Amino acid sequence: MLKPLPDYPWDQMAPYAAQARAHADGIVDLSIGSPVDPTPDVVRTALAEATDAHAYPQTVGTPELQAAIVGWYARRRGVTGLTAANVLPTIGSKELVALLPFMLGLGEGDTVVHPLAAYPTYAIGAAMAGCDAFASDDPAAWPSTTRLIWLNSPGNPDGRVLSVSELRAAVEGARELGAVIVSDECYAELGWAGPWASEPIPSILDPRVIGTDRRNVLAIYSLSKQSNMAGYRGAFAAGCADVLARVLTVRKHAGLMLPQPLQAAMVAALGDDAHVAAQRERYRGRRAVLLPAIEAAGYRIDRSEAGLYLWATKGVDCWQSIAELAGLGILAGPGSFYGDGYPHHVRFSLTATDERIHAAAARLRSLE
Secondary structure: OOOOOOOHHHHHHHHHHHHHHHOOOOOEOOOOOOOOOOOOHHHHHHHOOOOOOOOOOOOOOOOHHHHHHHHHHHHHHHOOOOOOOHHHEEEEOOHHHHHHHOOOOOOOOEEEEEEOOOOHHHHHHHHHOOEEEOOOOOOOHHHEEEEEEEEEEEOOOOOOOHHHHHHHHHHHHHHHOOOOOEEOOOOOOOOHHHHHHHOOOOOOOOHHHHHOOOOOEEEEEEHHHOOOOHOEEEEEEOHHHHHHHHHHHHHHHHHOOOOOOHHHHHHHHHHHHHHHHHHHHHHHHHHHHHHHHHHHHHOOEOOEOOOOEEEEOOOOOHHHHHHHHHOOEEOEEEEEOOOOOOOOOEEEEEEOOOOHHHHHHHHHOOOO
């Protein structure tokens, strides 16, 4: 049974957005991680050439898309041995996060675990299926009723990267409980600090984590961030063939299929690494401008070693920080949106133009 859902949290931001828009130099919106840079030409060309889409698309994905996903995992994530049965395209990653508990047949009495600092849709998906949501990063604390576990690496909002050993411990904990474990890895191409400045961010499907045993293990990925394709809603899941077969059956009955032209665009995006590298450098440059300005304004940056966000705190109530920032014409995200354990944090997104990032940095430095 569907549990009561909270009001959409971002509605609370309306007065702060209005205040920020009143700034003489306009708003700098760093609240939502929505890409602002152009979708690459290679993707747009592929979309245009695939618009004669008179037949129904395949829910399972075209053979070309299946092969592109398998090839991308081998080339970019070090995950080999996947077949068409181990991959499944989805209409963005958010719908899969929200619907997976339902698709797996979970309900009353079952628990869905998610990170302490978490994208809210993990808990919303649990509520939609009538499950209980439980926030914990410690496998030893996961309750015996756990049937689905969400990891998020790199994390939203905190940019935390889980190491191979941490991923392995989580998989072992899930298997002791007989639970499905899913790693949301949508920011995996965006590593900045520590070892992730030069090393690939590990996937839960990495052989160092699971060997060759993909049982009850999934990873999900989105092209929204790496390829500026948020408006295309192109994403996919990979891993356990049995779990994906169940999800596929539900999706077939519900008509949840990715439009054929978008599947062609995904093939193009997955086959071209050059545009991903170029976009990563754009974000690297924006981060290099914004991070020291946030620190100069009196904030401490926590984690944030990867991903599209800077997770920061002044040690005061997050809404006090949101109000102060709105007075500067800057809109950020309150930490309270991402779990009860972060009432003093705010999230700054790197998804603004170079000009707006520099404007935000100048305004923040006025607080020094």
